Amino acid sequence: MRRRQILTAGAVATTIAAAAPAAIAAPGGGGGPKKPPGNGRSKPPGLAKKDNLAFAAGDTLKIGCAIAGGGHHTDEDYPDPFTSDQPYREVLASEFTSLSAENQMKWDHLRPAPDTYDFTDADAIADFAEANGQVVRGHTLMWHSQNPEWIEQGDHTPEQLREILRDHIYTVAGRYAGRMQQWDVVNEIFDDNAELRTTGNIWIRELGPEIIADCFRWANEADPEALLFFNDYNVDGINAKSDAYYALIVDLLADGVPVHGFSTQGHLSLRYGFPDDLADNLQRFADLGLQTAVTELDVRMDVAEGEAPTPEQLEQQADYYRRVTEAALSVEGCSSLTLWGVLDKYSWVPVTFPGEAAATVLWDDFSRKPAYYAVQDALAEASGREGHPALRR
Template sequence: MRLTVSLVAALPLVAGQLDFYAKKAGLQYFGAATDTPGQRERAPFPASYPKYDAILKDPKEFGQTTPTNGMKFMFTEPEPGVFNYTEGEYVEGLAEDTGKILRCHALVWHNQLSPWFEKETWTPETMRVAITRHITNVAGHWKGRCAHWDVVNEALEEDGTYRQSIFYKVLGEEYLKLAFQVAAAVDPGAKLYYNDYGIERPASVKTAGAVKLVKMLKDAGIKIDGVGMQAHLHADNHPTTQDHIDTMKLYTALGVSEVAFTELDVRIKMPVDAEKLAMQADSYKAVATACVKVKECVGITLWDFYDPFSWVPDTFPGQGASLLWFDDFTKHPAYDVLIETFKSLAPKCTKRAKKAFKA
């Protein structure tokens, strides 16, 4: 999709790129998740790959990446005790080759489990063994290479109670404690995160559930370094800058040293028009502004950056265009708004920016 001529003409000309200006504003990174080429099923044409790869690899555009799928259970432990790291290694290798920070995702999640795991008849003891084995092997394989690990992903229902996952049904909240304890022992240098969606608004019952979960781990003396707010947002009803700031302060008040926006996208009800793109840009701006203003917010990760590779259209029919590059590689207005936002905030965050560049 291309923007109309009138809308393009109204946009400022931007020289520079996302990670470069995010760091000038004091963040550690601005990144994008990605998959292996074989999992990019929605490419409009094969020739898009070189363009896509060039953008992704540019260190000034993205200073961090996350494997969208490659480190998840179904890929890393396809059979009991049999491990395969091929998918995750692709993204890890890309990060190493281009000097990007690597966020690793995710050790314990109720979704995308291997078929054998869901067919098993579990007891508390066998579940403990399975969780320990999986984290020991997967986190151990990438030990020292992951700046952050999403240790537990999406453990809450919409009402903030614990999700009735296979892990919770067998072990209760013990599985959360166990996962973080094992991850801390296996890779003590990684920052350990709880990661979830719908926890970006301060008055949300799910946010309250996330606060309760983190407090439970902290009260038990278990290492948890950060909270990841996935931030799968809606253009026409998104949190404000102050919402994001107030929410992050709820988490940092618990003693976590980091917060981050880990899977950012802002979906639009199709078809796209200038008004919807402006609302989307406002949402992206709110995230960027809040992250810069909260010193514990280390960075922002897009859940991919190219619309054809987004999960949104398949999951939410009639919605899409949630990222920063359209199908033909023209950019959303939100891209320029992000650059201008980081530029405008940089002079107010000089000390923080210097620290980010030194890191």
């Protein structure tokens, strides 16, 4: 696919200016950053069935979203978003062709006790996706974080840990066999210094690096149809960390390990520069015969609590979103682009990065930020639907 031009500053500024005259209060509990006056038109979800990201994308790639729930949401003063917020559910159903579980398929959510699997929330996501003609990305089977205490603090021998992990992968991947487009099998195994997490990851520490290949083999046996991925943050560009993944994957492929994909999460911040070599990085993994993906895209910015982003910040955020979308579209074999949330009030960003916020593409009243239109325009141009009357402003 041809590379796209970045939305110009003037075009974004026009989008910002052509907007409603006053801020609209966010519905429901909680609340994200204040919406600046005159930014975005409020449009009820589902008003125009084709005025969405899914229609704009066409057959180019799967456009996805993480479903809020579990994790930090359990400490907030609002009910579970996925089961209680009907307008939010309508947005998930209409805007996207792929869904990911933000926390509902992680170990601490699925495995409250050694002899217990709780699939209630994970099943609900899979059923919702099927009912709406969407695919699902499974996230995640092996990770150093969000493991239950009975794993991290348990007195297990290496042999017992290996059997626990094997049983988990067979049980979880097997339960959804044929229903998952992709699985993040192994998540974040390299630290910020591009070193394998040999101390912080209990599975690698106790079972050795060889367990990485075993995880892929077990997942493939449990679900032969799913595409199996490595997934990590800060591997957007060509750097020491993405180099480490490249070298590891080359070795695993040479050994016949069923690795099918490499994905960068895409957690970006306006504090830092844009990874200009994103497309080149994805392309080198595609050249190995792998699928690639951007799996957790958000773009956070410095916003004080109760304040609104500036027009300049919104313009730069839209630029980042558009450039990621263009990069994904330019790489043949990049099969999906997933947003890590769609409403600021449910975003993980303020909890994890104090002082930063407003990372998603919608305001809490469901009106659209310039970032939304940047993604939609890039998708529409690539799919040939640019200028379609359904994609109106």
